[in-house]
Amino acid sequence: MVKQERAARTREVLVRAAAEVFVEEGFATASIGAISKRAGVSAGGLHFHFGSKTALAEAVVDRAAASVRVITVSRLAGGNALQVLVDSTHDLMALLAHDPVVSAGFGLCVATGTGDAEAVGPCGVRRQWQRWVEAMFRTAARNGELADGVSAQDAAAAVVAAIVGFEALGADEGAWLAEPSLARYWALMLPRIAADGSLGELRADGSDAMCVAGAARSGAPDQ
Numbered sequence: 001m002v003k004q005e006r007a008a009r010t011r012e013v014l015v016r017a018a019a020e021v022f023v024e025e026g027f028a029t030a031s032i033g034a035i036s037k038r039a040g041v042s043a044g045g046l047h048f049h050f051g052s053k054t055a056l057a058e059a060v061v062d063r064a065a066a067s068v069r070v071i072t073v074s075r076l077a078g079g080n081a082l083q084v085l086v087d088s089t090h091d092l093m094a095l096l097a098h099d100p101v102v103s104a105g106f107g108l109c110v111a112t113g114t115g116d117a118e119a120v121g122p123c124g125v126r127r128q129w130q131r132w133v134e135a136m137f138r139t140a141a142r143n144g145e146l147a148d149g150v151s152a153q154d155a156a157a158a159v160v161a162a163i164v165g166f167e168a169l170g171a172d173e174g175a176w177l178a179e180p181s182l183a184r185y186w187a188l189m190l191p192r193i194a195a196d197g198s199l200g201e202l203r204a205d206g207s208d209a210m211c212v213a214g215a216a217r218s219g220a221p222d223q
Contacts, residue, residue: 011049013039015063018056019104023171027057027108057108064105064125067095072132081140082194083202085133086186089163090179090206092129096167097177106167130160147195155193162189179205 017039021030032053036046050056071091075084095102105125137152137159146152162185170177186204194202 007049010039010041010045011059014041014046014049014056015059016101017041018053019060019063019101022057022060022104023100023107027053060101061105061108061124064102065128067099067102067105068092068125068129071095080145080198080201081136081143082145082190082198083207085136085140085159086190086202086204087206087208088132088136089159089186090182092163093166093170093177093179093182096170097174103167103171107171126164129163130156133160133163145195145198147193150193159189 014035018030018035021035021038025034030053032043032046035053035056036043039046046056050059071088075088075091092102096106097103102125108125134153134156137146137156140146141152146155166176166182166185175181183205190202190204191199
């Protein structure tokens, strides 16, 4: 049992170290040596747990997807579907800003199809996020929460594109991932897509703070 716990901890250290190196250097240029050095694990130890850099990348994507699921599942108990969407995007931005595993998981999507990164999987985390946003807009439409003439499909596409844009721009300038930037986006967006009867109840800056975002800022282990 002790050996299994030690092995699990080592795997988590390696996944986080790989994520940090992928964020800093990109998947293609990241080396096994740099990852093992960052983790404080020998190259042999790394290969014992992960057979290749691609296997490490797959583990990073899996951890990132799990963190995104924490956001989406936890938020489903909310009320207005549009507010759930607003709150979840704030949670996601906090993770992208402070959790290298989530940031790398989204970034590895960009690398897919180039070199070894092809085996990582085709944009899994972003697709997961997109499907959830689309489902929430369909719920909003059924609940009468969208303004007249607003298509759930078009609104979802606009939000997904914006969030991916914030993520890409935030890689070079962290202010894009900060709460005020996203709040300004929603302040512009909500009056266009929300039904008049519910607009006054919606908060562009989010209705509360998720514990998952706070955990990411404090460096808590990935889910």
